[in-house]
Amino acid sequence: MFVPASQAALLAPQRAPGLSDPRALLRDLFDTAVAAVSAGHCLPQHLPAPPKGRTVVIGAGKAAAAMAQAVEAHWSGPLSGLVVTRYGHGAPCRRIEVVEAAHPVPDAAGQRAAQRMVELVQELTADDLVLCLISGGGSALLAAPAPGLTLADKQAVNKALLRSGASIAEMNCVRKHLSALKGGRLALQCAPARVHTLLISDIPGDDPTLIASGPTLPDVTTCADALAVIAKYGIEVPAAVRAHLESGAGETPKPGDARFEGHRSDTLASAQQALEAAAARARELGLAAHILSDCIEGEARDVALVHAGLARQIAQRGQPFDKPCVLLSGGETTVTVRGNGRGGRNAEFLLALAVALDGLPGVHAIACDTDGIDGSEDNAGALLGPDTLARAAALGQSARARLADNDGYGFFAALGDLIVTGPTRTNVNDFRAILIV
Structure with a gap:
């Protein structure tokens, strides 16, 4: 059910879903996490x-x-x-x-x-x-903008940073010095x-x-650190920006x-508070909950591979945790944009997770941005189930092709699996929950 944006971060879940409704349970955990950090x-x-x-x-x-x-x-x-x-x-x-x-x-x-x-x-x-x-x-x-720089200079650098795959710490290092x-x-x-x-x-x-x-x-970082980030990702910056950094005029x-x-x-x-609230809610519902980390970074599709491997080990081997259980994690992944599709890092994570799990029975997942906006789209994130790939194939949708085009939004929109909350008016970054039953 859609929750008006003005209320999304303030409402704690009212129902108590069980394992018979994995989608409702995962959404319940996300809503609990957001309410805890309002x-x-x-x-x-x-x-x-x-x-x-x-x-x-x-x-x-x-x-x-x-x-x-x-x-x-x-x-x-x-x-x-x-x-x-x-x-x-x-x-x-x-x-x-x-x-x-x-x-x-x-x-x-x-x-x-x-x-x-x-x-x-x-x-x-x-x-x-x-x-x-x-x-x-x-x-x-x-x-x-710092003296000598323009808004257009900052816009150009921001756009390049967002597409580069740089971490939030690296992006903010550059931004500080401009x-x-x-x-x-x-x-x-x-x-x-x-x-x-x-x-x-x-x-x-x-x-x-x-x-x-x-x-x-x-600030502990320097203009030299900002230049190193620009060099690392091969970012083309306006001449005025390079001169500003090389001169040391941007020192903090x-x-x-x-x-x-x-x-x-x-x-x-913080993300840790959101994860702890979700874990407590899961345990209220009689489900074991395990927080993996509140500070996971890296390419969204690479992070998905690690999560998929752990979920598979639990589902098939009962290691390192018994099922049923839920795995919780936060942080901020990145997406190096190579395609022309739509979709933020949480949709990218889920799409890569779907490919890696390949319809593994009993595994369901949610990934959302706690601010209600995944990247620059209108959704917070999406839901994934064991039937996701089969449903997509029935619609003529290829998960691998969509992933290659960075089109997680388009993939989950076609399935009706996007989560749209509107702005939550809080922000502790990514929230991920993987349910193994």
Whole structure:
């Protein structure tokens, strides 16, 4: 059943599906995971005490609007500010303005929002507090090109990075060094006010300096590191970008910089929390649950091969776990785009998993992005069952051909197996569950 986008991240599952309905059970686990990392659930207990002076809220990311709503609902003093989120991910706020902009490639709306954010934190005092709400997606949404660079330069680099297969850490390393605000520079704009950053992590390993490219935290990477990423993936960048990096003009403030003294950051929600909630829900339903990892990275189709091998060993050998059980994992896979199809990394993972399992009886799976958007499509992810390949063949669909064309979306759309939630207004990245019965 479709859940309206405004409610998707707030509703815990109401029914209790069993092994007789694997699809409902897997969807139940996903909904539980998303609800556990919603801003309304995670943020209130992390709010600081109001300052002597003003409180200004700024922020960026797919969860920014929901985080702003939670702040407004639980803040006892005066409040003002602005956050930027992805188109369609907004939410009504009374005192904090919500602006929508483009993701994953930045646009002029994001650039204007970033400039206005900087204007809001000028002329603050040491008695004031800047509450910064950061979540995944903020790198593209907080679009502030470094001096000498243009929005078009950043758009070109972003597009190339997204197609390259680079990890999120590698992409954000480059982005930090092409920005006027990322890599700690936004915090410096707030001086002398104290900055308290609240984070929802979409980063494998939850390194706070990587979430949305760490706009309020010092950065350990360098321009040389950014150039190395560009060289590693053979990315063609505009001449101005290369000159900016080679000159060192894009260097970021480093750990130990006195300008960050007194600042604080807290991570509110992560993939691990989502997986633990799903595992607890599975056990409530009488099903053994095993968390493999919250920080799996790599090509989606390669990750699928490993998951398929483990599922096959359980199904056929009862090792390393007895069945029935569910395997849970998170992180952020990547897709090196070689075809012309549609589909995000979760659809790619499932399509590769289907090919590898080849209709293995008793194995069902779900893979979704917790933000409700798999890549740039309108689905969160999809469902897979032992009959997936047979049903596809009956429709004249070749899983291998679709995978070669990076067309996971088209494959699962033809089967009616896409999961569409709408924006969940949170983001802890990939959620995968494989049920073996």
